[in-house]
Amino acid sequence: MRYLMTSLATGAETPPDERLFTEMGKFIEEMTATGVLLATGGLAPTGLRLTSTGDEITVTDGPFTEAKEVVAGFALIEVRSEEEALELARRFRRIVGDGVSVVQQVFGP
Amino acid sequence: MDVRRAVEAVWRLEAAKVVGALTRLVRDVGLAEELAHDTLVAALEQWPESGISDNPGAWLTAVAKRRAVDHLRRAERLARKQEELAREPESAPAEAPDDVLRLMFLSCHPVLPTRERVALTLRLVGGLTVEEIARAFLVDPPVIARRVAAAKRALAGVGFDLPADPAERLSSVLEVVYLVFNEGYSATSGDDLLRPGLCLEALRLGRLLADLVPDAAEAHGLVALMEIQASRSAARTGPSGEPVQLHEQNRGRWDPLLIRRGFTALLRAREIGGPPGPYVLQAAIAVCHARASRAEDTDWAQIAALYEALARQVPTPVVRLNQAVAVGMAHGPAAGLALVDTLADDPALREYHLLPGVRGDLLVRLGRTVDARREFERAAGLTVNAAERAFLLRRADDLAADETAGPTLGATADAFLARDDLGPDTLRSYGQTLRRLRLTVGERVPLSAMTAAEVHRAFRSAWGTASPKTWNRHRSALRMFALWADAAHLADDLPRLAETGAPTESIPDDRLAALFDRDLPVRERVLWLLLRESAAPVRAVLSLDIEDLDLDDRRARTGSGWIAWRAGTARLLPALLGARTRGPVFVTERRSTNARDRCPDTGHTRLSYERAEYLFKQSTKALHPNGYTLRQLRPRET
Numbered sequence: 195m196r197y198l199m200t201s202l203a204t205g206a207e208t209p210p211d212e213r214l215f216t217e218m219g220k221f222i223e224e225m226t227a228t229g230v231l232l233a234t235g236g237l238a239p240t241g242l243r244l245t246s247t248g249d250e251i252t253v254t255d256g257p258f259t260e261a262k263e264v265v266a267g268f269a270l271i272e273v274r275s276e277e278e279a280l281e282l283a284r285r286f287r288r289i290v291g292d293g294v295s296v297v298q299q300v301f302g303p
Numbered sequence: 304m305d306v307r308r309a310v311e312a313v314w315r316l317e318a319a320k321v322v323g324a325l326t327r328l329v330r331d332v333g334l335a336e337e338l339a340h341d342t343l344v345a346a347l348e349q350w351p352e353s354g355i356s357d358n359p360g361a362w363l364t365a366v367a368k369r370r371a372v373d374h375l376r377r378a379e380r381l382a383r384k385q386e387e388l389a390r391e392p393e394s395a396p397a398e399a400p401d402d403v404l405r406l407m408f409l410s411c412h413p414v415l416p417t418r419e420r421v422a423l424t425l426r427l428v429g430g431l432t433v434e435e436i437a438r439a440f441l442v443d444p445p446v447i448a449r450r451v452a453a454a455k456r457a458l459a460g461v462g463f464d465l466p467a468d469p470a471e472r473l474s475s476v477l478e479v480v481y482l483v484f485n486e487g488y489s490a491t492s493g494d495d496l497l498r499p500g501l502c503l504e505a506l507r508l509g510r511l512l513a514d515l516v517p518d519a520a521e522a523h524g525l526v527a528l529m530e531i532q533a534s535r536s537a538a539r540t541g542p543s544g545e546p547v548q549l550h551e552q553n554r555g556r557w558d559p560l561l562i563r564r565g566f567t568a569l570l571r572a573r574e575i576g577g578p579p580g581p582y583v584l585q586a587a588i589a590v591c592h593a594r595a596s597r598a599e600d601t602d603w604a605q606i607a608a609l610y611e612a613l614a615r616q617v618p619t620p621v622v623r624l625n626q627a628v629a630v631g632m633a634h635g636p637a638a639g640l641a642l643v644d645t646l647a648d649d650p651a652l653r654e655y656h657l658l659p660g661v662r663g664d665l666l667v668r669l670g671r672t673v674d675a676r677r678e679f680e681r682a683a684g685l686t687v688n689a690a691e692r693a694f695l696l697r698r699a700d701d702l703a704a705d706e707t708a709g710p711t712l713g714a715t716a717d718a719f720l721a722r723d724d725l726g727p728d729t730l731r732s733y734g735q736t737l738r739r740l741r742l743t744v745g746e747r748v749p750l751s752a753m754t755a756a757e758v759h760r761a762f763r764s765a766w767g768t769a770s771p772k773t774w775n776r777h778r779s780a781l782r783m784f785a786l787w788a789d790a791a792h793l794a795d796d797l798p799r800l801a802e803t804g805a806p807t808e809s810i811p812d813d814r815l816a817a818l819f820d821r822d823l824p825v826r827e828r829v830l831w832l833l834l835r836e837s838a839a840p841v842r843a844v845l846s847l848d849i850e851d852l853d854l855d856d857r858r859a860r861t862g863s864g865w866i867a868w869r870a871g872t873a874r875l876l877p878a879l880l881g882a883r884t885r886g887p888v889f890v891t892e893r894r895s896t897n898a899r900d901r902c903p904d905t906g907h908t909r910l911s912y913e914r915a916e917y918l919f920k921q922s923t924k925a926l927h928p929n930g931y932t933l934r935q936l937r938p939r940e941t
Contacts, residue, residue: 226510226514227511227514228507228510228511229507229510233560270560272503272507274312275308277309277312278315278316280309280312281309281312281313281359288357
């Protein structure tokens with residue numbers, strides 16, 4: 195089964211340090227090697243918001259006020275169980291420090 | 304959340320590394336697995352109390368290593384060895400980069416039968432429990448437990464070093480991984496067409512392997528092949544579980560992510576270069592399909608060319624059957640059918656439902672719907688997968704039946720067996736014959752369309768290697784049936800065979816192969832091979848002396864002529880003879896006073912007929928409840 199793990203922007207403006215880069219690189223490499231990580235990427239803090247009401251679609255420019263709700267990065271993983279997804283998310287959080295991640299099962303390709 | 308399940312999830316992520324490191328330390332994979340299991344139990348005891356370790360991987364490796372060191376110390380105290388040795392394992396690294404690769408090589412070791420390789424690989428590298436493996440393969444857990452145990456025993460003396468011939472050993476690993484994938488992808492039995500768990504395990508094993516041997520093009524080829532096949536999972540079954548053929552699949556349901564990963568893996572294989580191996584070729588074929596956004600855009604000429612290259616390397620009937628499909632698409636159904644028909648008599652495809660399935664497809668395209676219908680029915684009778692059978696029968700039903708053809712084989716046979724003037728034993732015996740015929744010829748074939756040649760083919764494939772007595776029994780059953788059904792001509796091509804009094808029916812080749820697959824003393828191996836290859840009388844062979852042998856010409860002089868053998872015996876004879884230069888070829892450890900039957904150098908006695916016969920009977924009890932006699936080694940007269 196597949197899970198999408200998204201990490202929300204922390205709002206804190208501390209840029210990632212060298213250690214985080216190395217550890218994250220190692221973690222991604224290992225997840226790729228073991229065949230768990232299917233795709234991953236970071237997301238720009240700005241974006242476009244589309245809202246449809248009836249026939250009308252409104253496009254709004256970011257950035258958005260609720261910074262805490264903005265997704266900063268994602269990882270699509272293929273695992274045997276929810277527990278396995280959770281364990282990998284734990285390992286990820288341990289590396290990046292304070293913040294929030296959301297793990298959701300992905301249905302169908 | 305259940306802590307136990309959480310611990311087990313962690314375990315599965317780490318199992319390969321832990322077991323690999325342990326095997327390196329204790330140099331015995333069976334012991335390593337036990338220690339690994341102890342480690343898991345320790346985690347299951349501690350973590351629910353203390354919470355899962357911050358770095359569970361490191362925790363497991365450290366605990367496992369400590370257990371290994373303890374074990375080695377204990378073993379050493381028992382052996383009263385020197386003290387320095389005890390320090391060695393402690394200084395050994397807890398993890399080494401090659402551990403997992405070595406473990407893969409070991410669990411796919413060629414000394415193991417394939418099924419044991421599969422079970423052991425999933426157990427040790429995949430970290431699955433025996434119960435999970437059993438569930439995936441639809442067998443009882445004790446079956447898997449036995450396979451794992453047998454594999455561990457067989458590997459007891461095998462080292463943990465990287466093999467000297469990694470290329471050859473790698474192909475064994477690739478084979479196991481692909482086998483696991485295929486078991487999941489096209490389940491060979493059961494009602495579910497897909498067992499996604501196994502596909503996922505295989506994909507993970509494959510991706511892991513490709514990362515461990517980045518320069519092996521075939522490993523990337525296998526990954527590419529599996530990724531692209533897996534990309535079709537959602538599209539290859541219909542709403543009620545029936546298979547949807549490639550050209551009818553909704554390509555919008557193919558998983559683009561896996562397709563892209565497949566492309567990437569194949570590109571890596573191509574970058575490595577060298578002549579493409581079987582997996583790279585199969586991946587290239589899969590990529591051809593994946594590139595076509597509509598079935599009619601498929602580049603069949605390219606696929607046919609790739610299959611031709613593949614058939615040159617792997618000339619198996621199944622590959623050639625696929626080649627025929629591609630040729631049929633690229634160059635027309637008649638060309639495909641011509642190729643299929645060269646395979647019709649291949650014994651390996653005798654019960655392979657895809658052969659009539661493919662023939663049926665080609666016949667439909669040629670407009671020969673009546674023949675096509677028969678082929679689909681035949682295919683349906685041969686498949687063991689329920690969803691597939693239903694699908695094939697539906698395809699048959701879609702084609703117009705030949706209404707004028709009269710009753711079918713199945714209906715006629717049922718009516719014949721429903722007669723009340725036959726005794727139960729006769730009925731059972733007739734039933735056996737007809738069941739087989741219905742399976743090979745097809746249940747719904749009109750009796751009027753059957754030919755004597757067809758019946759003969761069915762008989763030859765079913766009982767061609769059986770004893771004349773068996774053949775004749777089925778023959779007379781068929782004659783009774785044919786007479787009754789007013790189709791006596793169907794038995795025209797079945798000769799009555801002369802029955803010899805003695806039970807000398809030859810041992811079928813496949814049974815013999817199973818026998819030679821086992822661990823045998825070299826003496827038995829040579830004797831049995833020699834009897835098979837030479838077809839010489841048992842007494843003549845046992846009375847051979849080394850002086851009689853002409854090793855270069857692979858023959859020996861006997862009182863009445865020559866005994867000749869082939870490569871199998873020739874290869875093994877030197878090992879049997881060793882340094883001996885005279886005396887009986889086949890000897891026992893017992894000493895004899897009789898000069899003629901004694902080795903003049905060692906005093907060992909010639910092997911007696913009675914002893915040889917007894918040993919053979921014992922060894923062949925696994926093949927046949929009564930065992931076989933040495934005389935039955937003589938190949939069947941052809």
